[in-house]
Amino acid sequence: MQNKLFEIKDLYKKFDDGTVALNNISLDIYEGITVIIGPSGSGKSTLLRTLNLMEQPTTGEIIYNNKNINSKEININHHRKDVGMVFQSFNLFPHLSVLENLNLAQIKVLHLDKLTATNRSLFYLEKVGLLDKKDQFPNKLSGGQKQRIAIARALCMEPKVILFDEPTSALDPEMIGEVLSVMKELVGLGMHMVVVTHEMDFAKNFGNRIVFMDKGEVVEIGTPQVIFENPTKKRTSDFLESIEHKLS
Ligand SMILES: Nc1ncnc2c1ncn2[C@@H]1O[C@H](COP(=O)(O)OP(=O)(O)OP(=O)(O)O)[C@@H](O)[C@H]1O
Numbered sequence: 001m002q003n004k005l006f007e008i009k010d011l012y013k014k015f016d017d018g019t020v021a022l023n024n025i026s027l028d029i030y031e032g033i034t035v036i037i038g039p040s041g042s043g044k045s046t047l048l049r050t051l052n053l054m055e056q057p058t059t060g061e062i063i064y065n066n067k068n069i070n071s072k073e074i075n076i077n078h079h080r081k082d083v084g085m086v087f088q089s090f091n092l093f094p095h096l097s098v099l100e101n102l103n104l105a106q107i108k109v110l111h112l113d114k115l116t117a118t119n120r121s122l123f124y125l126e127k128v129g130l131l132d133k134k135d136q137f138p139n140k141l142s143g144g145q146k147q148r149i150a151i152a153r154a155l156c157m158e159p160k161v162i163l164f165d166e167p168t169s170a171l172d173p174e175m176i177g178e179v180l181s182v183m184k185e186l187v188g189l190g191m192h193m194v195v196v197t198h199e200m201d202f203a204k205n206f207g208n209r210i211v212f213m214d215k216g217e218v219v220e221i222g223t224p225q226v227i228f229e230n231p232t233k234k235r236t237s238d239f240l241e242s243i244e245h246k247l248s
């Protein structure tokens, strides 16, 4: 049995405009690769964002490392050292070089000195195959390269788990493969990941558990085999059919 990373209890999120994004979600997230799938607006990003405290639930709680991360005593920066995030839109600072983008949080948050940070940055840049871009500015990079830089930036913090929110969906088709191959390498290195994605091949081949969400609820959780070949809920099979039709 794998260790539990997050224990999510009765998570409910209502935004100020009345939208209920999460409707009493209870879910355990284990080490390894968890893939979250579901239609647009089902609450996938909101759930992911609550895991690294970019969003606070209205009610309910998330236990990480035996602590309720929604309590006032939790230090957000401290939590984010453990739980990194990679966004759909990269979020690199345009006025900073690649190396400066990678060094920034290591110096500001981890309080590493510049030399140590730079060495780490170069190490992870090499891992994503972009060492030669270290002095480049983000606007000179392709979308796929920007996303690989964003992944390297998350790796520089040496987190325990990385959350990915549709890391390939803003990319041109020919760039998707290079980002997925970096992610596959991370799987091979034993990195724990929670991934929201529409890349069903990635989910099938690398997910340990698939979580299907719809309308702010977790409808079904299972191995890729169960979810993709033998789902128990009609909402799951309807969704999978709808995306198959979109793809074909
Ligand atoms: N800041 C916000 N204020 C109000 N409503 C929001 C906010 N963020 C998200 N929502 C709403 O909450 C619901 C869930 O949104 P969320 O972004 O989590 O969905 P999603 O599953 O990630 O969708 P997508 O696949 O399109 O990214 C949606 O109805 C959305 O419009």
Ligand SMILES: [Mg+2]
Pocket (backbone or CB within 6 Å): 044, 045, 046, 165
């Ligand atoms: Mg989303």
